[in-house]
Amino acid sequence: MHAWLNALPKAELHLHLEGTLEPELLFALAERNKVALPWPDVESLRRAYAFHNLQEFLDLYYRGADVLRTEQDFYDLTWAYLKKCREQNVIHTEPFFDPQTHTDRGIPFETVLTGIEQALKDGREQLGISSGLILSFLRHLPEEAAQQTLDQALRFRHAFIAVGLDSSEKGHPPSKFQRVFDRARAEGFVAVAHAGEEGPPEYIWEALDLLKVKRIDHGVRAAEDPKLLERLIEEQIPLTVCPLSNVKLRVFKDMAEHNILKLLEMGVKVTVNSDDPAYFGGYVTENFMALHESLGMTREQAERLIQNSLDARLV
Ligand code: HPA
Numbered sequence: 001m002h003a004w005l006n007a008l009p010k011a012e013l014h015l016h017l018e019g020t021l022e023p024e025l026l027f028a029l030a031e032r033n034k035v036a037l038p039w040p041d042v043e044s045l046r047r048a049y050a051f052h053n054l055q056e057f058l059d060l061y062y063r064g065a066d067v068l069r070t071e072q073d074f075y076d077l078t079w080a081y082l083k084k085c086r087e088q089n090v091i092h093t094e095p096f097f098d099p100q101t102h103t104d105r106g107i108p109f110e111t112v113l114t115g116i117e118q119a120l121k122d123g124r125e126q127l128g129i130s131s132g133l134i135l136s137f138l139r140h141l142p143e144e145a146a147q148q149t150l151d152q153a154l155r156f157r158h159a160f161i162a163v164g165l166d167s168s169e170k171g172h173p174p175s176k177f178q179r180v181f182d183r184a185r186a187e188g189f190v191a192v193a194h195a196g197e198e199g200p201p202e203y204i205w206e207a208l209d210l211l212k213v214k215r216i217d218h219g220v221r222a223a224e225d226p227k228l229l230e231r232l233i234e235e236q237i238p239l240t241v242c243p244l245s246n247v248k249l250r251v252f253k254d255m256a257e258h259n260i261l262k263l264l265e266m267g268v269k270v271t272v273n274s275d276d277p278a279y280f281g282g283y284v285t286e287n288f289m290a291l292h293e294s295l296g297m298t299r300e301q302a303e304r305l306i307q308n309s310l311d312a313r314l315v
């Protein structure tokens with residue numbers, strides 16, 4: 001099953017580039033940039049990857065991202081992910097990056113973007129992997145900060161296909177970002193947003209009605225709201241689900257409780273993605289394998305999940 005899954009041509013639609021920073025690369029970049037780390041070695045860092053919720057993960061994820069300083073660092077990060085895509089036959093990817101994580105530390109927007117953009121270009125030319133970059137706003141920060149980030153981004157508008165919304169969900173509803181999303185859509189960007197990971201179904205409604213998103217990232221809590229499920233099915237709105245992430249962050253107690261195959265069988269357009277693979281224990285193939293091992297996902301179901309991802313591409 002592993003070899004079969006790995007060989008199928010796949011798309012990935014929910015992936016944070018900062019979340020692909022493997023401990024080995026993190027330590028190498030810390031050394032290259034003379035950044036002191038609170039962990040003595042790779043093994044102790046890996047041991048710290050035990051989370052009880054989204055916020056505990058985010059605290060470590062932002063701490064890890066601090067080793068990313070130069071254009072070359074962002075290139076190396078993105079290139080390492082693209083090589084992984086090739087190993088797993090991911091032929092198309094739409095990664096997120098969080099500019100504010102870097103600009104707030106004094107790294108110029110252009111440094112971040114140029115490194116990522118060059119790697120994605122090399123990925124297209126040398127690895128045959130098509131891609132579209134998504135600029136994601138940090139929802140725990142004020143709306144004004146997102147507006148300023150959009151202002152900066154407009155100078156490089158050719159580099160993105162969409163805007164997204166991530167970071168701490170609870171207490172930061174999509175409605176907080178309605179104006180910046182209005183502006184981004186008016187500028188020609190597609191909208192997507194994380195919603196219904198830890199937050200309630202109401203946040204999914206808001207993402208659809210106020211932010212006018214084309215996909216919901218995560219969205220698994222839609223299962224609590226029959227009317228919402230009806231709408232997702234009726235409009236075939238894709239959910240970019242991340243099974244290993246959901247178990248690591250305790251959205252589900254264990255993989256056997258995950259609802260992705262139930263949603264699939266109800267007719268929801270669910271897809272399988274890795275979110276932050278360096279932190280959650282696997283890339284796309286490992287996410288599919290977990291569904292096979294814990295939920296009995298069949299080959300036919302895997303093929304439908306993969307077709308959903310290919311259909312839900314923005315570019
Ligand atoms: N949820 C919210 N924000 C994030 C995530 C996530 O799973 N990963 C990286 N930023």
Ligand code: ZN
Pocket residue numbers: 014015016166194217275
């Ligand atoms: Zn995510």
